Amino acid sequence: MENSNMVWDDVRVFLAVSRSGSLNAAAAALSLGIATVSRRIERLETALGQPLFLRHHTGYRLTDDGSELVARAEEMEAVARSLGAALPSAQEVSGTVRLATAENLATALILPALPRLRLAHPNLVLEVLTDIATVNLHRRDADIALRMVKPDRGNVSLQRLGTLGYGLYAAPAYLERRGAGPVDLDKDEVIAWADSHSHLPAAQWIERVLRGRAPAGLTTSLAAQVAACSAGVGLAVLPHLLATPRGLICLDADLGIDQGIWLVTQSDLLSSRRVKVVAEFLREVVAEARDTLER
Template identity: 50%
Template structure:
């Protein structure tokens, strides 16, 4: 028995008329009549006795009511299960840089959680040690795209970098004076920005070496030296940008474990990140 015809059969049986069923199902009167005729033809038995007062179930029709109701129950359960699976609920694990989390993602997070109150986020900012292929995170917002692995990747923006510091140090640098520079410790010497600073220092030691951009921004803010910072961080923290150009840009990538790309809660977070980066693209580009 086709469920679409079975629900029409049940509606006529309950309403006692074609018109009542048509109103309940929001179908045309002719459509309801045609469905009943089709079902009777397929089963080879009359389901209703037609009277001027309405439609009454035949013995054969009455015997089929429990089966049609079983189909109705199964259809409702199927729909409820699909609805539950499509709900944005549960925890999503996001790996990203601490500066992106603190300066871009967290301020906008109430918007996402307001739309999806059953969603929760676990944000890891120790991004270097997080491997999506080992299911250590569901998705990542990072400055370097993975070359291998069971992941999808999408470039969202190009991030610009500048030389930032307090107004007096930037003014001195713009006049050509040698000013102290803030750099990275040896464990981060392979970073693009670390290599630029090392070349710019030309053998001089940095006034301060750190392991995080946030520490460098704070050190620049209190006047210890100039730091190479992404423009969204430098401008977002009230620092002054030097005229000297670093010539550095990095692509920002959204990386998602391929097996989770269609999961509703992961899709919701990925969509939120895409929209958020699009809103701030001008600031990110520098």
């Protein structure tokens, strides 16, 4: 079995899974997400051209090729440990990274996963800036950003991590009150956005379907949209990320207004270890939430 294409990060995950027999246990031991552990095992198997585990409902068991790899992987582990002992500072990440992002991504996606980052890097501080209307990467207001609008200028590096999907949602109480039947946007109550937010794709979609009809209410924040919809005020266009956990019912998941989620990094900070750590953390968080984000 050739090992020239093996990456140490993948081998480290392989050893953790082989020792624990479980993705969950390996993820906990390495302070990684389960999706990241699974992805790295698949990447290693692809690089080697061999399945390394038999997947059972009771856990992961090594194949013959996997068992053969263990000794070589442990040799790599010993070398990595000796290098770490010789260069302890190389493993330490400290300082502050300023992250600009939307309020909904911060509260529903990033902050719930933050303890994992803190556990792995206790000396790293993440400053989360959610007032993205005033945050400007070009002015160095932030080091890195996770946003739904793709920048078209500036000395930045871009990577699309996923999609923020939207749907037309209603509360069970609203549906019970209106009675059975398909959505009728000529009659159903709809929660709209105030004029100050008319640039938003959700606001524009609502304006098109209302065709001049008065809405059930107007808000200036997603939190207020979710609250109004949850209270049964009317239908609302909401991200799946926010609506699904609150028990709201999706009536239409194909509105044509889904948005890309972009990782934006100052180009001259790409080599910064702390920025790279935060960037990888964000990649993992978005990957793990893909089903919820895209529905």
